[in-house]
Amino acid sequence: MTDVSLPRVSTDIHTNDQAQARLKARYRSEFLFKSLGLGAVLVAAGFLVIFLSTIITQAIPAFTQNYLKVSVELKPETFNPRNATGAELTTAVGAANFDAVVNGAVRGYFPAATDRTSRRALGNLVSSGAPSILRRDIVANPGWLGTTRQFYLPLDDSADLYFKGQTTDTEVTKGLGELGVSGTSGQVQLSSTVTNFQPLLAAIKTQLTIVRSNLQRDLAGKERVAAGQERDIAALARAAETANGPARDNLLGRVETERRQLAATQNDITQLRQRIETLTQRISGADSVETLDNTVSSYLVRINGGVIKLAQVQSANATGEVLIPPSSTDVARPGAWEIVRIVQPESNRRITDREIAYLESLKERGLVERRISREFFFGGASREAELAGVWVAIVGSFLTLLITLGLSFPVGVAAAIYLEEFAPKNRWTEMIEVNINNLAAVPSIIYGLLGLAVFLNVFGMPRSAPVVGGFVLALMTLPIIIIASRAAIRAVPPSVKEAALGVGASHQQAVFHHVLPLAMPGILTGTILGMAHALGETAPLLMIGMVAFVVDSPRGFTDAATLLPVQIFMWADFPEQAFQNKTAAAIVVLLLFLIVMNAAAVFLRKKFERRW
Structure with a gap:
């Protein structure tokens, strides 16, 4: 037998320069990919931190309130002049003039404030709802009559914001x-x-210089507008010279309109120049008397x-x-x-x-x-920012979600079990499955239109009630629960059901005694996530009129109520700074709700999870 010599393979094929270059390129590509992934995570985390920090920073002032401590002598001749007893005592106390009581208590701290301006200023310190709060406390405790009690009355939102440093430094x-x-x-x-007072003069003149610069900028803008108006007038006048009939009359009318607007602009320019000249004289007079006005x-x-x-x-x-x-x-x-x-x-x-x-x-x-x-925590809707609260919205959200859960969970789980385990596989069930998947992607406002057309206009259900909101949100949540439940049922190994059938269990017993308990963690998780999604919806609730001005908490499913997302939407439309703070605070409360619901989903999944 002849020995055959095999060709000698170079041993440096993986260590030569080309191999090293390929290896470096691969490492460089892998490093670049990891860097991009890490960068994406950091950017997302950065935006999340900015969002949360902005919301929380703006919300913190709304969680506290400044109160004025007043001492009120509860004289029987003031609060119960007819010496009423029993049920009549509550009526008599409630009919007292609590506005005068609050004003008298505040003015008692400044006895020298006797003129109208001072009294009006003192009246603006305390919230306009302070008499109602005082009435509520005294009516609830008629035994206080004849004693002197201390009450804490909320300050007006302007005074409250001043103490919180949001009005001025x-x-x-x-x-x-x-x-x-x-x-x-x-x-x-x-x-x-x-x-x-020399530093005051210097600071005032610095402010006047800033005001003059702003006026000069406004003057330059007005002059540009006036120049443009003059060009428009000249162009319209030239066009009118060559036009005839109605077109010429129309152009001449536009010329007159432009001239009136130009005159108004020139008047503004004249006033700005006069103000600039006055400020220049005030700034140049270094040692003169400086008059302070409300612009500095x-x-x-x-x-x-x-x-x-x-x-x-x-x-x-x-x-x-x-x-x-x-x-x-x-x-x-x-x-x-x-x-x-x-x-x-x-x-x-x-x-x-x-x-x-x-x-x-x-x-x-x-x-x-x-x-x-x-x-804030126990109040309802109010036009006074210092009295507005989220309690009514929290109760309304709870009642609405209770209706939503009671309708969507049993119907959704039952539909998922039927479609996954009992329904025949034919064209009709395929069409139903396609429609369920499509309904999960329908915009939420469509469900609001459906609720408006069916529940309110056809069935005449009460507007702005939790029962209507629960029906609408249940329709919106139902496809999500069905899809999540079917996925959880499919995730159970088929051997579980086959083993149950093998020992003599019926199909129904195998599904309800073996498959469903194992699928329950996934079903509960999908249900709670669907409910959390429903809690954050606003558009369908607006369509069914859940924007009522509700002061008292709803006592039933048919009473007028509002929800947290709607309350946030309403407060965000108010220009006052205090309402902006309360909007951010309500968002924090809503986020806490969502976090609790998601935590509940994780807890239930871990609690009912079974290993096989």
Whole structure:
């Protein structure tokens, strides 16, 4: 036998330069793929963090509320003048003038506030719903009559936002020299031994410079508009010269309209130029008296327990209006008085300087406390932001989801069992399966239109009731539950049913005693996820009119109610900052609901999960 020598294969085929280049290219491609995947995850996580941080940051102020502590003497002659007893006592107490009681309690802290302006400012500090809250507490406790009780009344939303730092910033500067005041009421003169007010003049002129720059920008825009209008007028006039009949009359009419608009624009230009000229003169007068108006920051002087709002300022002297009377006209020593700058001009905020002075005085006396907002967690719809709450929406959501679950779960599971285990495989069942898959992708607003047409217009069911919302959301959730349940049933190994049939069980017994228990974790998971999806829907609820202004909690399935998504939608339409905060807070509550429901799905899946 002859030995055959095999060709010698080079042993460096996987280690030569070409192989090393291919290996590096493969590693580079793998690294690039991993980097792109990690980058996508980080970008998604970054957007999620930004979203949650923005929502939570804006929502935090809504979870608390500032309250004014007032002491009210519950005189029987005020709250029960007829000495009623029994059931009549509740009626008598409820008929008392609680507006006067609240106003009297607040004004008692500032006995010198006797003029109309001061009384109006004090009335604006407390919520307009404070008398109703006081009435509710006293009617519920008639035994309090004849005693003096302390009540915590919610502040108005403007006052509340001021304490939360969302209205304006304040800057406090201690006085350096001695300061004298000429009186304790009306217009007073302030005189300092040093130039305490010189920084005020510099800050005011800086603000005036910014205002002038804004006006100059507006002037440039108006001038561009006027130039364009002049070009349009010239073009229309040339076109009118060559036109005849109605076309010419139409062009001449447009020319007159453009000329009137040009005249209005030129009038605005003239006013802007005059304002710019006035500001220029004020800015250039470095040592002159500067008059403070509501277009610049406000300055308050605290001296001898009083507050004075500055109206005119020089380097060492000033003129102001007494907001809170000082206790005396004694000269204040250095450091015993201070200047408070309210950064935001009074014209750009809802709260006045006088109201701020009263609020700061109440806070210094310990009469203002910040607590968990009971109105937000236990209140209903209200046009006053400080009284609006989510409790009614939570109850309405619970009742609606209860109806949704009671309808969609048994029907959906039964339909899934029938289609998967008992229905014959023919053209009709295939068409039903296709329709179920298509219904799961139908926009939710279509279900709202269906509910409006059928449940409200045909059956005459009550509008804005949880029963109607539950029916509509059940229709929307039903395809999702059917699909999830069928998938869970198919996931059970066929050997389980075959083993049951092999030992003599009927088909029905094999399905309900063996297959269904093993599929229940997946069925419950799909059901809860479908319910969570239904909880976040707004469009179908709007179509069936669940936008009622509901103040009290619904007591049944047919009472008027609203849901959390609808409440969020309604609050988001309000321009007030307090409502924007409450919108974000309601979103946080809704997210917590969804997190709890998803956690419940995970728990049930783990609890009922069986291994085979």
